[in-house]
Amino acid sequence: MSQAIQFDPIRLPDAAEDLRSEVRAFLADNAEHLDRPSRRGFDHEFARKVAAKGWIGLTWPKEYGGQERSFLERYVITEEFLVARAPSQVYFTADRQSGPVILKYGDEELKRQVLPRIIAGECTFAIGMSEPDSGSDLFAAKAKAERTNEGWRLNGTKVWTTAAHEADYMIGLFRTSPATKENRRHGLTQFLVDMKKPGIQTRPILWPNGDHDFNEVVFEDVDLPANHLLGEEDNAWMQATAELAYERSGPERFLETIAVLIELVNLVGPTPDSRAAEGLGRLVAQLFTLRRMSISVAGMLAAGKEPVLEASIVKDLGTVWMQKLPDICRDLGALIDRDLAARQRFEAALTSNMLIAPKLTIQGGTTEILRGIIARGLGLR
């Protein structure tokens, strides 16, 4: 079905800009936690400090420990933390998407058990969607959940599971029935899985430089209580699709390699030559446009809309842009030799961001899949 692209002209409200000053002051006070390469963002002390500010679960209901503040205020915190390279990995996934899924689909006992722990900065989540033969095509998932007298039993394998080795919980997609002829999306169900349960093996998949982010997670007769089923049995495809609109449109979808641009600005200094000035001007103009589009999607989500098409456009344009950014910055900075310390910081940012660049257009849905969604939204397929 055809659908027009609609980016509402959202501006951040004054409350969000006021919060920005507070966030910057907090980051300045906690500079010792920022931009540390080790453990790729798992800093439990920092997570507790953020929690003490009330900035995890900021938008969630007060009865579970949230602040009931706006989605656009949360946007500002995420944006400032990304630019400062703050280590938010302990709680990031839980705050962005797992907590909201539990709020929407979990039973009361689960909400009271899990949400306050996320808000306290003490709970890490992993996402268990991809499998060895099911990545882009989620509906081919084979890992299964079978009914038992007490609840459910899981068997199967998930792969590319970011942070599973650090996670307290996974929200996983499991097959509870075969797909039907009429609907191949039918038959998948979301579960909350306690990662400390017997029968779960988490095996590392290492980056070429030895860093550890991803895992293969094998489930062998893992028993879950009945109330760990989230939402509706067999109908998780609708839940997982809505979750992806949150996953695809945030500032992390164009700011993940921003360190190279910041270090390039430091390297060229206050009097860039015309080549660097033109290149930087172009990049900043593109960044500004992406940011306006991403804020627009955040505003539409806050207004209760489901901008799935617009979120896919932000992720496609944003990830392709930030993937090219290290290469473009390397060219712009190649001949500048003004300040040795600035050059070393620039080189360090280049090295780490060139390494991660290839993944940016794969995680959370590949470029080709996003363009398929966009084409369908425009009625072109």
Ligand SMILES: Cc1cc2nc3c(=O)[nH]c(=O)nc-3n(C[C@H](O)[C@H](O)[C@H](O)COP(=O)(O)OP(=O)(O)OC[C@H]3O[C@@H](n4cnc5c(N)ncnc54)[C@H](O)[C@@H]3O)c2cc1C
């Ligand atoms: C950094 C990173 C973190 C990740 N974290 C997680 C995680 O925490 N949890 C999780 O569940 N998964 C995670 N993933 C997995 C990710 O979601 C999948 O890699 C992604 O969905 C692609 O699936 P695949 O690797 O099986 O590739 P495939 O689906 O096999 O795709 C291979 C190629 O074929 C193309 N392709 C496939 N289908 C089509 C089509 N219909 N039309 C056109 N082209 C097509 C794809 O675009 C791609 O280029 C992560 C991946 C990365 C890179």
